[in-house]
Amino acid sequence: MAVIPVALAGRSYEVRIGSGLLADVASQCAPLLRKAKVPIVTDANVAAKWRDPVEAALRAAGKEPRWLIHQPGESAKSWDGLARTVEWLLAEEVERGDHVIALGGGVIGDLTGFAAAILKRGCGFIQLPTTLLAQVDSSVGGKTAINTPAGKNLVGAFHQPALVLADLDALDTLPMREMGAGFAEVIKYGILGDADFFAWCAANGAKIMAGDKAAQDYAVTRSVEAKARIVAEDERETTGTRALLNLGHTFGHALEAQTGFSDRLLHGEAVALGMVLAARYSTRVGLMSADDAARVASAIAAAGLPSEVSALGLNCAGKVLADHMLHDKKMDAGTLPFVLLRGIGDAFVAKDVALSDIATFLDDELAPQ
Ligand SMILES: NC(=O)c1ccc[n+]([C@@H]2O[C@H](COP(=O)([O-])OP(=O)(O)OC[C@H]3O[C@@H](n4cnc5c(N)ncnc54)[C@H](O)[C@@H]3O)[C@@H](O)[C@H]2O)c1
Numbered sequence: 001m002a003v004i005p006v007a008l009a010g011r012s013y014e015v016r017i018g019s020g021l022l023a024d025v026a027s028q029c030a031p032l033l034r035k036a037k038v039p040i041v042t043d044a045n046v047a048a049k050w051r052d053p054v055e056a057a058l059r060a061a062g063k064e065p066r067w068l069i070h071q072p073g074e075s076a077k078s079w080d081g082l083a084r085t086v087e088w089l090l091a092e093e094v095e096r097g098d099h100v101i102a103l104g105g106g107v108i109g110d111l112t113g114f115a116a117a118i119l120k121r122g123c124g125f126i127q128l129p130t131t132l133l134a135q136v137d138s139s140v141g142g143k144t145a146i147n148t149p150a151g152k153n154l155v156g157a158f159h160q161p162a163l164v165l166a167d168l169d170a171l172d173t174l175p176m177r178e179m180g181a182g183f184a185e186v187i188k189y190g191i192l193g194d195a196d197f198f199a200w201c202a203a204n205g206a207k208i209m210a211g212d213k214a215a216q217d218y219a220v221t222r223s224v225e226a227k228a229r230i231v232a233e234d235e236r237e238t239t240g241t242r243a244l245l246n247l248g249h250t251f252g253h254a255l256e257a258q259t260g261f262s263d264r265l266l267h268g269e270a271v272a273l274g275m276v277l278a279a280r281y282s283t284r285v286g287l288m289s290a291d292d293a294a295r296v297a298s299a300i301a302a303a304g305l306p307s308e309v310s311a312l313g314l315n316c317a318g319k320v321l322a323d324h325m326l327h328d329k330k331m332d333a334g335t336l337p338f339v340l341l342r343g344i345g346d347a348f349v350a351k352d353v354a355l356s357d358i359a360t361f362l363d364d365e366l367a368p369q
Contacts (some may be wrong), residue, residue, distance in 0.1 A: 001015070001016055001017065001021070002018065002217070002224075003015070003016050003017075003034045004016075004017070004221065004224045004225055004228050005178075005228065005311070006140060006141075006160070006228045006231060007228070007232045007233060008160060008231070008232060008235055010038050011142075011160045013160060013161060013162055013163055013164065014029065014140075014163060014164070015140055015164040015166060015224045015226060015228065015248035016165050016166065017135070017164070017165070017166045017168070017217065017220050017221050018166075018167070018168060018217070019167065019168045019169050019189050019213060020167065020169065020170075021128075021165040021166070021167035022050060022053055022054055022057070022128065022165070022167040022170065023053055023169075024057065024188070025054055025057045025058065025128070025165065026057050026058050026060065026061030026063060026212065027061070027124070028163070028165055029099070029101070029126055029163060029165075030061075031212070032099045032126060032162055032163060032344060034097065034098065035098065036061055036062065036063055037059055037063075037064050037066055037092065037093075038063045038064065038066065038101060039088075039089060039092050039098070039101065039336055040054070040066065040067050040068070040100075040101040040103055040116075040175070041068045041070070041085060041100060041101070041102055041103045041104075041108055041111070041112040042064055042067065042068070042069055042070070042102075042103040042108055043069065043070045043071065043072040043073075043104050043105075043108055044069055044070070044071060045072045045149075046072075046104045046105070046108070046130050047069045049065070049170075049173040050103060050130060050170065050173070051067065054103060054128075054270050054329075065365060066092055068084070068085060068088045070084075070085075070107075070108065070111070070125055073107065074107060074147060074152075074261065076107055076108070076111055076324040077107050077110055077111050077145070077146045077147050078146055078147060078148075079146065079148065080362055081111055081146065082111065082114060082115060082146050085111060085112065085115040085212060086115050086118065086119055089115060089116075089119050089123075094119060094120075094123055095120065095123065096119075096120045096121070096122065096123045096124075097123070097124070098123055098124060098125075098351055099123070099124035099125055099126050099162055099284040100112060100115070100116050100119075100123060100124070100125045101125070101126045101128060101160075102125060102126070102127050102139075103128045103130065104128075104129075104130050104131075104134070105130060105133065105134045105138075105178075106129075106131065106133055106134045106137070106138035106139075106267075107127065107133035108362060109129060109134050109138050109139050109144075110138060110144050110145050110146070110153070110156070111142070111146060112125060112142030112144075113125055113127070113142070113159050113161065114144035114145055114146055114155075114156050114157055114159070116144075117144055117156075117157040117158075117159035118157070122159065123236055124161075124162045125159070125162065126161055126163045126165070127139035127160050127161040127163070127164040127165070128161055128164075128165050128167070128175075128226075129138075129164065129165075129166055129170075129183075130147050130167075130170035130171075130174070131170075131171075131174055131182055132159065132171055132174065132178070132179055132181075132182025132183065132185075132186070132208075132216075132220070133178070133181055133182035133185050133267075133268055134148070134182075134321055135166040135171075135182070135220050135223075135224075136182060136185050136186050136189075136219070136220055136223035136224060136227070137182075137185045137223070137227065137245075139161065139164045140164060140165070140224055140227045140228060140231065141160075141227060141231040141235075141242075142158045142159055142160035142161070142231070142235070143156065143158060144157055144158070144159050145157075151327060151329065152253075152256075152261065153329065155327060158235065158236055161269055161310065162348075166220055166224070168213055168216050168217060168220065171211070171216060172211060176209065176251070176304075177266065177269075178186045178196050178266070178268075179208070179209050179239075180209065180268065180269065180272075180303055180304050180305050181190070181267060181268025181269055181271075181272075181305075183201075183205060183208060183209065183268070183303050183305070184248075184268040184269065184271045184272035184275070184300070184303075184305055185199040185223070185268055185271065186201060186220075186223050187205070187272075187299060187300065187303070188218045188245075188247055188248060188271065188275060188362045189222065189223050189226040189227070190344070190345065191247060191275055191279070191296055191341070191344055191345070191347070192244050192245070192247045192339070192341075192345070192347040193218050193226065193244065193347060194222075194226065194345050194348075195343075195344055195345030195346075196345075197222055197226075198295075198299070198344050198345060200222075200290065201219070201298035201299065202295070202298075202302065204218075204219070205299065205302055205368075206302070206303070206304040209303065209304070209306065210315075223311045227245070230242055230244065230245060240349050243330075243337060244339055244348075244349065245250065245338065246269040246274070246330065246339050246345050247274075247275055247278060247339040247341075247347050248273075248275035248276075248277070248339070249271060249274060249276035249339075250272030250274065250278075250325055250328055250330065250337075250338055250339070251273070251277040251278060251321075252267070252270035252271040252272075252273060252274030252337065253270070253324065253325070253328055254319055254321040254322070254324040254325050254328075255270045255271045255273055255274065255312070255314075255321065257324040257327070258314055258316060258321060258324060259312070259314075260322065263310075265306070265312070268305075269305055270301075272300045272305040272306060272307070273300075273305075273306050273307065273308075273312075275296060275300065276293075276296060276297045276300055276307050276308075277309065277361075277362075277365060278307075278339060278340060278341060279292065279293040279296040279297070279315075279341055280297075280361075281338075281340065281358070281361050281363070282340045282342070284361055287340055287341060287342050288341045288342055288343050288344075289343070292336055292341070292344050295344060296344065308369060309362070309365045309366055310365065310366055310367060310368055310369050314366060316361040316366070317359070317362075317363060318358070318361065318362030318363035318364075318365070319359040319362075319364070320362060321359070321362050321365075321366075322355045322356075322358050322359040324350075325355060325358070326355070335351055335352075336355065336360040337349045337350065337351050338350050338353045338358075340353075
């Protein structure tokens with residue numbers, strides 16, 4: 001088992017990574033579970049696969065698991081989903097010193113973390129991430145949120161978990177397309193700050209997807225190390241360091257908006273395409289070699305992820321996508337910061353990118369190849 005500390009003054013915690021952690025959940029969480037009753041929030045897909053082993057492990061330790069099961073999908077991350085969660089936690093008499101367990105992907109982690117942040121002005125919570133995306137990204141760093149009709153993740157709080165257990169066995173039941181979406185976030189750490197890790201990802205993507213535990217362990221561990229380092233340096237995204245994690249997200253968000261935040265393009269798939277676009281735009285403005293941009297695109301395509309925006313059949317002009325960016329929550333006093341690349345492993349935040357130039361670039365990318 002790898003143990004990665006997330007070092008934050010007064011709020012430090014561990015991310016433990018390995019196989020068998022869900023089966024061992026009672027002893028892993030023992031010091032945090034002070035009462036018999038253990039509140040667990042999950043979704044129906046995760047419950048179908050993982051409720052029984054988690055229930056059995058807790059009962060064997062004399063605990064009494066209590067379950068709140070949401071419908072799968074983004075719709076749970078809503079005012080309704082939040083109200084349902086908070087009301088349920090109140091009915092379960094959860095106190096500030098208690099810890100709520102979030103068992104699931106980024107949706108359940110973000111929702112439960114936000115409910116924990118506001119319940120009685122803040123109770124504890126534990127992340128048991130069950131998607132690759134949640135293990136390498138959303139469960140670490142304390143960003144919690146819900147969506148509103150005005151946009152995604154617009155209402156939320158920074159609230160760090162007390163512990164994260166990333167059980168690699170959970171990935172065995174994850175649909176392949178969700179694995180791919182998570183792999184996009186893994187390779188992102190290489191593209192933004194670690195050329196060696198990028199090369200490793202490019203060579204080992206297929207093994208990760210095929211369920212090779214050693215490859216998954218290495219990928220999750222290296223990714224969490226990178227995220228923990230960035231979060232420790234810039235917990236609240238104020239110095240610019242944490243903003244590097246948005247690589248591919250501004251382009252990706254526009255693509256998600258244009259496809260209606262639907263299954264047509266999963267968040268991780270949009271980020272994958274967004275990273276290809278960020279790389280190609282960096283080449284276009286003379287920052288990065290065309291060869292490096294091509295390596296980014298081919299590593300992403302090799303993992304079965306979309307790498308050509310023209311293949312999406314969006315049938316819109318570049319300006320339509322650029323206009324979506326105007327509603328990006330990263331918009332700051334009229335400018336939108338873009339994460340661009342000087343090379344693989346060398347990302348930076350550019351604050352002087354003109355959206356009209358992005359629109360022209362996207363016109364070229366959208367044209368049939
Ligand atoms: N807080 C952050 O820092 C942060 C970072 C990135 C993304 N996010 C958020 O994360 C969310 C996306 O997370 P996600 O990709 O994990 O999506 P998700 O939580 O919707 O999970 C994806 C799908 O996989 C299913 N699933 C989860 N684990 C499973 C398992 N082990 N076996 C079988 N099925 C399983 C879920 O039911 C769901 O249908 C978005 O809302 C995004 O905004 C947050």
